[in-house]
Amino acid sequence: MKNYLTMLLLLLLPAFSFGQDDKYQSREEDEYNKNYKYKHFEPLTEDQIKHYKNEFFDFKRIEDFTPYNDSLWLTPYQDSVFNMKMKYILRGDEPDFPRQNVGKIDKHCILKHEKKGQIEAFVYEEPVYGSPLPGLWVAYSTNSGSSWEYYYTGLVQKKPLFVKWYSNTPLINEDGDLQMEACLFIQDRTIGPWGMEHFTLALSEDGLLLTFDLKTLWRDSDDDGLTDIVEAKFHTDPNNPDTDSDGIPDNLDMNPRFSMPRTEKTIVFEAVLNEDERLRFSWGEAYELIPLDEVTLPSYATDTTPTLMIVSDDPNLLAVQPTRERIIFLTPEEYDNEPHYYSDDLNGYRITPLFKADNMDDTFVFSMSSTKGSVWESGYYATRTKDGWDIGVTFQIME
8 A cells, every 4th residue: 555655646646736725717718729720849950950050150061070979078187176166975974065156157167278378268157147058158259368258149059050069179379269169959848847958969960160259259249238239139129229219228128029919918927926925825925905906117138137038919918017027029920921930039938818718707817837847837816806916826737
């Protein structure tokens, strides 16, 4: 009996559901969900890999190259720290290794570092804009490391380019630009728990030299504080410093693509997206009504603001003023008309419109769920009273 119960618990572990309230039913919502189709990513095919061109950087084939080595996981610095830690542990000591930086970047994140005259540069990995995987960045100094500039390359390792930090090719070329040996990878559609992904080396696509042209790295055509590479990721206009013409430049705007008139329903979406403390998360707990004329003051993005993507054409939702995360809204038409070669262009949510609850006056229901990585979904109700919105959670599911 004990073994049977243990097995039953293990089978139940992958999915958790709590707080579900069956009284919040909506035929409108059921019909919407039945007809909803989400466009999943379609990885590059082998033929597309053979003809792959990067939008911003050039690469060429070279004869003398370092073959890809899947046994090399650690950079030389990471490897040296690991070996020192193991020596301490084997002696029974507690290792204490203070963080070491180059510029503002932890050495653990640096893939390749080089000095050439007054130029000092390195390529490093760092999580970018909420993406599950770290992106490739370039740090560049023209005064021997006294000051640094940091630029996002728009690349993520193996998608499809993989840069080899272990090759002998010099990082800084004769023009002062940066170069790294690279190869190309093919991704399959399998996405495991927590967004784990699977790749295979495109065997005929090893032996490439990738060049990071500095003028391309720092190009900001509209001088809005976002490089053209970042604007491509955000789907903003690289030639317009204020894509949605709301008076807030794109680099500061938490909702840079749409400026829509606010509605009462906008307040409901804002409360959930901004994780408002006035929401009711369980019955019997204290909560507050959110005024029907609530105005959310603008928040401003920084270089470290998490960024996510939501696909919607609901004007009530497009009008939100986010305070926690920068939100890139794409309409379903925009989303369907562009290629989706990777699963994490930007981490995202799916949010339904507000639907009238069956047999309940002035009450709406909607849900929010993940579109990338681990699967979760939350349901909400919103009841309109003369004094404000009563908003709470109806269910939560996580797998």
